[in-house]
Amino acid sequence: MSAVRTALYAQVADIRIDTNGRDAASVHGAVESALGLVDIVAREPRRLDVESPRGAYAIHVGAGLLADGRQLAEAIRGRHVLIATDANVARIQLPVLEASLRRLRPDLVIAVHCMPPGEAEKTLGRWQEAVAALAKLGATRDATVVALGGGVVGDLAGFAAATWMRGIDVVQVPTTLLAMVDSSVGGKTGVDLPAGKNLVGAFHPPAAVIADTAALSTLPARELRAGLAEVVKYGAIFDATFLDWLDDRAEALLAGDPEATAEAVLRSCRYKADVVARDPFERGDRALLNFGHTFGHAIETEQGYTGATGGLVHGEAVAVGMVLAARLSTALGRAAQADADRLLALLQRFGLPTRVPAGLDPSALLARMRLDKKADAAGLRFVLWDGAGRGVIVRDVPESAVMAVLAG
Numbered sequence: 001m002s003a004v005r006t007a008l009y010a011q012v013a014d015i016r017i018d019t020n021g022r023d024a025a026s027v028h029g030a031v032e033s034a035l036g037l038v039d040i041v042a043r044e045p046r047r048l049d050v051e052s053p054r055g056a057y058a059i060h061v062g063a064g065l066l067a068d069g070r071q072l073a074e075a076i077r078g079r080h081v082l083i084a085t086d087a088n089v090a091r092i093q094l095p096v097l098e099a100s101l102r103r104l105r106p107d108l109v110i111a112v113h114c115m116p117p118g119e120a121e122k123t124l125g126r127w128q129e130a131v132a133a134l135a136k137l138g139a140t141r142d143a144t145v146v147a148l149g150g151g152v153v154g155d156l157a158g159f160a161a162a163t164w165m166r167g168i169d170v171v172q173v174p175t176t177l178l179a180m181v182d183s184s185v186g187g188k189t190g191v192d193l194p195a196g197k198n199l200v201g202a203f204h205p206p207a208a209v210i211a212d213t214a215a216l217s218t219l220p221a222r223e224l225r226a227g228l229a230e231v232v233k234y235g236a237i238f239d240a241t242f243l244d245w246l247d248d249r250a251e252a253l254l255a256g257d258p259e260a261t262a263e264a265v266l267r268s269c270r271y272k273a274d275v276v277a278r279d280p281f282e283r284g285d286r287a288l289l290n291f292g293h294t295f296g297h298a299i300e301t302e303q304g305y306t307g308a309t310g311g312l313v314h315g316e317a318v319a320v321g322m323v324l325a326a327r328l329s330t331a332l333g334r335a336a337q338a339d340a341d342r343l344l345a346l347l348q349r350f351g352l353p354t355r356v357p358a359g360l361d362p363s364a365l366l367a368r369m370r371l372d373k374k375a376d377a378a379g380l381r382f383v384l385w386d387g388a389g390r391g392v393i394v395r396d397v398p399e400s401a402v403m404a405v406l407a408g
């Protein structure tokens with residue numbers, strides 16, 4: 001262990017990062033916490049393989065994968081690497097990831113691109129900065145973008161990779177629970193416009209996903225809860241018994257228990273991997289993953305993506321959206337009230353919001369939904385459920401019923 005410690009410190013001391021000043025204390029903290037995890041990594045990280053139009057890729061899940069570095073080092077083909085991250089993650093996880101990469105792949109030419117955190121930064125302007133960083137690096141077609149961060153970084157950096165020279169590799173290294181269980185898998189990338197969420201983007205599956213569950217130890221509680229909303233979503237649409245499992249493990253998950261967390265990540269990735277392998281371009285049942293999102297995205301857009309400054313963050317908006325989708329299902333006679341009540345109780349147990357924020361106008365939200373990506377010339381489509389674990393895609397939902405749940 002002491003040889004690993006010496007090597008990690010030596011590598012970290014060597015690193016120059018233009019975009020982020022880090023003090024010695026934060027480097028020390030990051031290295032020490034990474035070292036504490038090397039033992040845990042010996043307990044075998046788990047691996048899932050996912051078919052995709054760009055080739056099969058592995059999802060690695062385990063504690064300490066960033067300090068270990070082997071899965072990441074092996075996923076990089078060419079010489080140029082752009083590590084894209086945000087300012088919070090750059091302070092905490094970047095030193096460890098960069099040290100591992102330099103230790104295991106001294107052949108690489110590495111640059112770091114750092115953006116400010118938050119949904120409000122998932123913009124075309126920030127995408128332009130990311131591709132400019134690829135140009136500065138001289139990234140060739142065999143270059144790799146390493147997306148180190150939450151879903152905002154993952155979507156934006158993934159889109160930069162999708163568009164640079166019409167498509168280079170991206171390795172997703174999720175550091176939030178939401179990104180581990182959802183956004184790093186399946187290849188949706190993109191940015192928001194003022195007119196709507198993720199309106200500009202591309203399907204661009206990753207070359208690998210490396211989910212170091214130890215990174216979650218520094219995640220703010222609010223972001224952990226937001227991630228749990230997307231975990232609940234899998235139970236709601238695919239598997240009622242997973243809702244029972246979540247209910248049983250709620251305390252453990254909220255406390256960041258490593259075993260419960262790793263299992264929640266793996267099970268979530270399995271649900272998502274199955275559906276995206278079957279339907280990578282969302283022509284069919286992949287749309288079930290949008291449960292709660294028609295409402296949720298309308299809320300986020302209407303609030304101007306102000307999750308970091310008083311609005312709802314994505315997972316919170318999805319929690320509210322799922323409650324509304326369940327109510328709409330009940331109102332349309334598709335599901336029992338008891339199912340909606342159970343979902344509401346679980347989301348409340350996870351400390352998630354379950355009501356439309358005050359001050360949002362139902363008709364303005366309905367207007368936002370018209371730019372939902374599931375809509376077509378024939379109108380809106382909603383993801384509803386026929387009861388817990390049985391998501392269903394529905395057309396011809398009367399606007400009056402939608403307005404009633406928005407207002408209720």
Ligand SMILES: NC(=O)c1ccc[n+]([C@@H]2O[C@H](COP(=O)([O-])OP(=O)(O)OC[C@H]3O[C@@H](n4cnc5c(N)ncnc54)[C@H](O)[C@@H]3O)[C@@H](O)[C@H]2O)c1
Pocket residue numbers: 086087088089092093117118119122149150151152153155175176177178179182183184185186187188189197198215216217218219220223226227313314315
């Ligand atoms: N592509 C997809 O399939 C998909 C799926 C779900 C969500 N999304 C998108 O993901 C985004 C939301 O992602 P998110 O919830 O990860 O939010 P986020 O990326 O904004 O991260 C949340 C906050 O946590 C900080 N953070 C990240 N990792 C940390 C760590 N380990 N320790 C401390 N702080 C950390 C970030 O800096 C940020 O402030 C939305 O834009 C949503 O549309 C995409």
Ligand SMILES: O=C(O)C(=O)C[C@@H](O)[C@H](O)[C@H](O)COP(=O)(O)O
Pocket residue numbers: 182186188197198230282286287289290293373
């Ligand atoms: O992967 C998918 O497919 C999803 O819908 C997952 C969602 O959790 C995610 O928020 C996604 O970005 C929404 O996609 P969009 O196509 O509705 O913008």
Ligand SMILES: [Zn+2]
Pocket residue numbers: 182230293314318
């Ligand atoms: Zn989502």
